[in-house]
Amino acid sequence: MKTKKNTLCLLLIISIINISPIFSQSGKIIESNLRGQFFNSIKTNINNVKSNVTGSPYLNEEFTPARIALNKEERIYNMRYNAYSDVFEFKNEKNEKYAINKSIKDVTITLISTGKVFELIDYKDGDFNKKGYFIHLSLKNDSVKLFKKNSVLYVPAKTSSNGYNKPKPAAFIKNSDKFYLRINDNPAILIPRNKKDFAKLFPALSKDILAYIKTNKIKTSKEADLLKLINYINSIQ
Structure with missing residues (x-):
């Protein structure tokens, strides 16, 4: 029963104007009461x-x-x-x-x-x-x-x-x-650009974070540096 429910939810995430062209077979499993509940709310037009x-x-x-x-x-x-x-x-x-x-x-x-x-x-x-x-x-x-x-x-x-x-x-x-x-x-x-503002997001760890940023010359504008910093924060929590 759980597998059927998950499959139904996945089919419903595609916003469609006419459901039958895309899900000609799978669309049959959509019960009328669920179609009324979800179909109108997910109807979306492409910009x-x-x-x-x-x-x-x-x-x-x-x-x-x-x-x-x-x-x-x-x-x-x-x-x-x-x-x-x-x-x-x-x-x-x-x-x-x-x-x-x-x-x-x-x-x-x-x-x-x-x-x-x-x-x-x-x-x-x-x-x-x-x-x-x-x-x-x-x-x-x-x-x-x-x-x-x-x-x-x-x-x-x-x-x-x-x-x-x-x-x-x-x-x-x-x-x-x-x-x-x-x-x-x-x-x-x-993410704040200022290093002190960033550290304030983690009050209990702020001193450790600032020390790590200084020692490793972390720049909060660089993706690779941010990944290092986030990995470090997760390791000390």
């Missing part, structure tokens, strides 16, 4: 890419095989990550495009070509809690986890202000990567 814009909202324009996992169930689909809209897009055999529902919890997506593992997690954006896709960099079972956020910015077009400078078209521009820290199951937070 239309703006025309006449340079650059791309995607990390990779091509749909490539990706393994999507929920609990112990896994499936492989052709997918791509829209870093501007922060959604994973899915394409079926009929070339129809959909988006994964972001309200489903505990979803991981592994890009088979690169091995990058994206997790859908809660994170702090100022005073607000949001949900988004992050690349998981640390060990899965660590109590303190390191994540990296890829994003793309949309820059509106600029007209010539005086007739001499050239107008600039609208553009998608890759933003610099940002690193986030997740302690236990709390929402992930942006």
Whole structure:
């Protein structure tokens, strides 16, 4: 019974407008009462890419095989990550495009070509809690986890202000990567650049952390250094 429930949850995480084209066989197991409960809530439209814009909202324009996992169930689909809209897009055999529902919890997506593992997690954006896709960099079972956020910015077009400078078209521009820290199951937070501010996140360990940062010349803006630091923190807790 538990296996059937997990399989059902996995089928429901794909946001679809018409469920029958993709799951012609598996769709039969979706009972009418569950369809009414989940189908309307997961219905999602793909963000239309703006025309006449340079650059791309995607990390990779091509749909490539990706393994999507929920609990112990896994499936492989052709997918791509829209870093501007922060959604994973899915394409079926009929070339129809959909988006994964972001309200489903505990979803991981592994890009088979690169091995990058994206997790859908809660994170702090100022005073607000949001949900988004992050690349998981640390060990899965660590109590303190390191994540990296890829994003793309949309820059509106600029007209010539005086007739001499050239107008600039609208553009998608890759933003610099940002690193986030997740302690236990709390929402992930942006890692402070200041070393003392970072150490304050762990009051009982702050002196040890600052000593480690100084001795090992750790820079909290570098991925490799942050991994060393996070591994150290997990080792002394």
